[in-house]
Amino acid sequence: MTATPILQVHNLSVAFETPRGVVHAVDDVSFDVARGETLGIVGESGCGKTVTALSLLKLIPQPPGRISQESRVLFDGVDVLSLEGEALRKIRGARVAMIFQDPVASLNPVLTIGEQIAETIRAHKPVSRAEAREQAILLLDRVGIPDPAHRYRSYPHQMSGGMLQRVMIAIALSCTPDVLVADEPTTALDVTIQAQILDLLRGIQDEYGMSLILITHDLGVIAEIADRVIVMYAGQVVEEAATETIFSQPAHPYTRGLIDSVPRVDQPQYQITAIPGSVPPASNWPSGCRFHPRCPYAWDRCETEPQLERSGSSSAVRCWLAVDTDKATE
Amino acid sequence: MKYFHWTPAGWALLLVIARWQKIAEFLAGPLENKMLALVVLILIPVGIIIALKVTAIRKVESRRLQLAITTLMVLVGAAAFAPILAPYDPTHIIDLANAQTLAPSFAHPLGTDEFSRDLLSRMIYGARISLSIALLAITLSITLGTTLGMVAGLTGGVTDSAIMRSIDAALAIPRIVLLVVVLALWDRRDMMTIVLVLGLTGWFETARLARAEVLSLRDRNFVVAARASGVSNVKILWRHLLPNIAAPLVVTATLGVGQLILVEAGLSYLGLGVSVPTASWGSIIRDGRELLFQAPWIVTIPGFAIATTVMVFSTIGESVREALNPR
Amino acid sequence: MSTSQALVEVTDLKKSFGTGGWRDRDNRIRAVDGVTFSVAPGETLGLVGESGSGKSTIGRCILRLTTPDSGRVAFDGVDILALGSSEMRKLRRRMQIVFQDAVGSLNPRMKVGAAVKEPIEVHRLATKNEINSQMLALLAEVGLDPELSHRYPHELSGGQAQRAVIARALSVQPDFIVLDEPVAALDVSVQGQVLNLLASLQRARNLTYLLIAHDLSVVRHTCDRVAVMYLGRFVEVSNTSDLFTSPLHPYTAALLSAVPVPDPKKKRNRIVLEGEMPSVSDRPSGCPFYSRCPHPKKNDQCSNVAPELREHEPGRLAACHFAEEPLSI
């Protein structure tokens, strides 16, 4: 793609001051998102996916959070992290929208869902109450909520998790954003509902030509929907590649381990090759390569920290194996 | 040992040296006194240590808390070693012929009352009565309330309804009215009676709290898992539920002691307190109320002692509560 | 399936819950509505279905943690619903449960070692001197450092806590364990470890499992037979390999095709179901799946007559009028 990416993240680092010390939640993360592209971010619990997503809109509470000086989040060429007040509000929700894993927590329990959609519309567009209401009903219909005019008056507790996630998507769509960030949108849902929501996301993305950043820990979801993937481990990007490549030739040992450690529904499998150990706590990342205590290939060079090495326009690996070709062939 | 101050320990040592004669007397004296001193001396620090452990309050760094605990230790020490510390016999009338109220002086640091009884000695012995009534009554009401509340919460059904409805009924009557009526109708008013009456009218709120806590824990998986392993109901109550609800109960207990001291003082003031030769703080105030202007120290000194004690216990209670929700 | 061999035998189990007041007898949630199955010794039976379909309720009824309304649960030939409470406590030694929320299934004020020791003490399975060494051996068996026995549950990672819970379940040397979503809350890379652990324990101790899961890939990996639940009933029961390659019931087919596969090149026939599972309190009169069924031939018979769970092939049961013409996936 030759056009400039709609979103560029450069050297994003986020730390939190906690009573137990500084937590380096996200460390030197960089990536681009092209217009209309779906970028998947995959990683295990605590690896910094949500913090990365929140930083894109400067939603990290500061303090205790601290976004480093070098961090840049360029949306359409403008550094979001340097914006304040009204300028920031114009981007949040209107041009970059976000949905979360737990829709119940993101909705106000004492307002009807319709009012909440209309409220978002009116916050960004100069329309009347009645117009906002009409648009809200259209949106509810678009995200597949049956009988939208009636459902407009429902309260969040009267709807199922899947329905609420549709409502969240409707709110996100209300200002036709350029980028939609979805943080584990289907993790809390049943598979059949997950399939519906993923279909819906794909559909609206085509229709609106948005870019989608989809965060998940489920490799299956990534395979299904993403064009390009970044794999995060311990606050860092460890690998970036086109979806097909990630699954056919995973370059980083962690990516390979992750793919081998999930059982497959489409083929029998008698032994899972699990990654030993567990994800280290964010307050205490291992030194050197952060994966080396769990890595089956680790050797003495892994005690020093590898850099994210780019090869070609869309792939990168943070692993000494990718540098040390002799070792790799062993 | 962060809460322990060495200065008071030094003073204690000086005291031991200065009053060794009294100590010898005390040791030779009635067994009852020695037992009481021993019990108080062991129970209180153990109680505090348990309270601190249970609530993990070790994290709380607060000068107020340190001060409160030191003051409590001084009070408890005074009560326990009254025979050693008190310069006079609290009931001894120094000069029967011309009994009079003496202002504080070197011989009587806090003065005397109208029968020229030494006020310091009366205060020290009074601490025994006031503190032991409050502590015994709170132990009774917390035990009762916790047991009944937990049983109600765990069993549910008819038992639960019966216990909770009786509590609702009992709570509909203001406590002080209940106390005054009961004590006015009673002709015996020794210490045990007062403790029983205070304890038996004080457990309702604790029972409610214990029940609510048990209800919120009852269906948690660790309780279900214990039941699935064949652990009996009694053991579930004792090993799984009690430790998890102990912290809020400790808070209630500490705050409750302060309250009870006030209630007991109130009752004594109304003439419904303990009728023994040695007075509690409340009855010292009652005795001195007619001399409020001639001898203000008789009323103010026990008043100050009561206020301090209540403050000590509420400070400890509040600190425990704070430690429980760090935000 | 000769019945004399079964370790656990459940017959026409029903359980409903009130929705609030004691007067709404007609408005009860029929969480489990007549299920019959058995589990053979050493076997793993999987139980899958959407949230709220009644899986956990079955697991709890089998252990008599909730009392079913009707039906029979036999464990090793003994009708456990007829047992007195002290006999039941003795029998609890042979059946255990592991929950999804591992940290929450451990008493927050009890150290891990004490938690593992408790069932041994309750059932007096070892002398005072042996208890400690038994506990350490159990921790070693589930791959936990003995050092961890002095920790409190909140000081463990999710995977470690789940291993501790498994150690506690094993401490009474049970024959049968209900695994209620044992890996659902764990990190992806740790799920595999725990699944491998469960499999090796099963081999070493000849355990029988009832595995409740919503993740079909976990079920395929672990189970010998699978029962698929919908609205409190079984819609299909089958051996694992047949179920995953050629499901008989349209719901099973839809469920399978909805699972995202970590292979972008795999092209599949996707069946996306409309709508959501109806509320358990207003169950339709005909086939419970009728409202969402994607089967092209569904008709009035489906909406009026509830299909029976019948054997269509040896060892393969399905409750669908068109089970002979299954959807392809």
Ligand SMILES: Nc1ncnc2c1ncn2[C@@H]1O[C@H](COP(=O)(O)OP(=O)(O)OP(=O)(O)O)[C@@H](O)[C@H]1O
């Ligand atoms: N407000 C905060 N204060 C302190 N630490 C925080 C805060 N928010 C996040 N963290 C820490 O940052 C790290 C990354 O968290 P993040 O929520 O991004 O993980 P994640 O990849 O989204 O995980 P999950 O899959 O569990 O959602 C975690 O270790 C977390 O404890």
Ligand SMILES: Nc1ncnc2c1ncn2[C@@H]1O[C@H](COP(=O)(O)OP(=O)(O)OP(=O)(O)O)[C@@H](O)[C@H]1O
């Ligand atoms: N104690 C209870 N009181 C009232 N209703 C209950 C109770 N336990 C379960 N239910 C209801 O019974 C139905 C089945 O619940 P169950 O927990 O068995 O489902 P499940 O299949 O295990 O779901 P999940 O995948 O969400 O764990 C649900 O509708 C639930 O709301």
Ligand code: SF4
């Ligand atoms: S450098 Fe070594 S440890 Fe790090 S990822 Fe590569 S192989 Fe693994």
Ligand SMILES: [Mg+2]
């Ligand atoms: Mg997250």
Ligand SMILES: [Mg+2]
């Ligand atoms: Mg369940």
